[in-house]
Amino acid sequence: MNLKNWKSWLMAGVLMSTVTACSTSGSGDNTGESNYPKKPITVVAPSGAGGGWDLTARSLTKVLGETKLVDQTMTVENKPGGGGAVYLAEYATQYKKDDYKLFISSPPILINNLKKEGNSPYGYKDTTPLAQLTKDFGAIVVKADSKYNSLKELMDAVKNDPKSVTAAGGSAPGSMDHLVAVLPAYKSGVDPKTVKYVSYDGGGEAIAALLGGNADYIATDASAVGEFLKAGKVKVLGVSSTERLKGDLADVPTFKEEGIDTDFTIWRGVFGPKEMSNNAKKYWSKKLENLNDSQEWKDELKRNGWEEEYKSADDFSSFLKEQEKQVEDLLKSLGMNK
Template sequence: MNTRHRKWSSFALAALSAVVLTACSSGGGSGSSDNYPSKPIVVVAPSGAGGGWDKTARSLTKVLGESKLVEKTMTVENKPGGGGAVFMAEYATQDTKNPYRLFVSSPPILINNLKKEGNTPYGYKDTTPLAQLTKDFGAIVVSVDSKYSDIQSLMADLKADPTKITFAGGSAPGSMDHLISVLPAFKAGIDPKSVKYVSYDGGGEAIAALLGGNADVIGTDISSASEYLKAGKVKVLGITASERLGGDFKDIPTIKESGIDAEFTIWRGVFGPKEMKDNEKAYWAEKLKALNESEAWKKELAANSWEPEFKGSEDFSKFLGEQEVLIKEMLTALGMAK
């Protein structure tokens, strides 16, 4: 073999080795994609401990692990800040190819991306929506001794003089409680900017303001109002569901029943990184569907007073696009859209 031929053979072998090594190490250090998952998985709750996202993440990992649906270790990581905006900035830029880090979220992933103040340039389109797991609905709540017993009388007074009625919620202006509070007014033809809204640091403080006479009405989610309803401390004038709920809520009318087309689902779901591979998406499609159908998950839902609603990746993505349109419309009417 002459010198020239030996050099060419060495070059070809080196090039082939580089291709093999590159193929073996692809996936951003996430392990081989073919045997996914091959290491522990983290599910992030973009909040502190104890809130809805945290409870969802812990219930999800507990049931997936205990039922052996996922055999790799699953842990929960809390990443609070900006109602999820701080985490999204990190996730959408640093974890785009990391299928070992998932997260749970709800409508704030849309709201934070669309509002003018305190927003984030990152939203659900910077992720892979894997599945919706639960649903809740907005509720318009008054104290038990309030003069209001139906949404229509409240809207009539609000239309006559919005300065006389104070709404409260457990989140900042432009966030979910605010949007729930003004949705009926907006859909009833009342300028949502005229609705007097006071924000409190959490739903508990908003309820306390209502019961203490510092607010006339609160916008919240029906599950948060449940214990106060059972205790006879509040009345729920209407919910943002398309039809009446069962159980403790069977006598509560939907806002739509009252002639105001105000529907809004407070969902919770699971998301992965934007650049997930097909087999990684297929893995979670199978596991999350099996989770939804398991008795252990049904018991977990009941224990947390969560309503089940499962949507796979494609249907979930379509729904998110539809809800994004409504949220943008409302934020625009409030003068809060970016």
């Protein structure tokens, strides 16, 4: 080989090494594959079929597929247990680098991690928050023939004699319905520990208890009471939103309108693993933003009676930090914090 040819081979070798180094550099700096995603994606609903997490996961995957925003196959997997805590422990330990496994969650990811009797040493900081997709709010509900006609009247009664008023909800003490039930009392100067709260197995049973005269009021999701309100079975005294809702609850005042300076959002969002690659995070940030902007997603929200509230990864993380403080404050007032 002459000198000219030898130099050509040497330059080709250097160029090939440079290309190879560039193509493999992602494996060491958590940037992930540049062609992500290259295999099917699983979205986990950490609950049984039919609940809010499950419906959100199925709506998400359906619309992403139908709009061709995501070309890869997307499947939903149900992993019930502990109000989401069982799967979160598995996710945080076994799948912390798996870019192909996402999951749906809501405020229990904060509550389970913060309460003393909670069943999770893990919380949202053991994940990568990707986007908030929807919002709902708490509602304080009484029977249609209840003597209470305003939230202020009800809270005055609780303040005067807490044990004479029974609150109920579809989740265990220290869980979301309980926190919503005591929130207006706490902000009205009542010691939350004195509020008489009875837990039922789900919102349906809580409403049945209310209608059966076994509770004076219940705390539940605002989206769950429209049909009962239209049927004339209940009165909704207040909602935990920052402004009045639309539709069936348009005439219901907010907590703040009733002189109770607080609000509480029941959100649902999408999470990735804690050590998610940069490429995967950027991919999902873009795709979820595009999803939120699509007419198909807006139609899906309307079909399910969900309120739209999109927050990007950074905004969602900031919001979670704020709500974590609110939840911790409430649990402390109940003596139920860790």
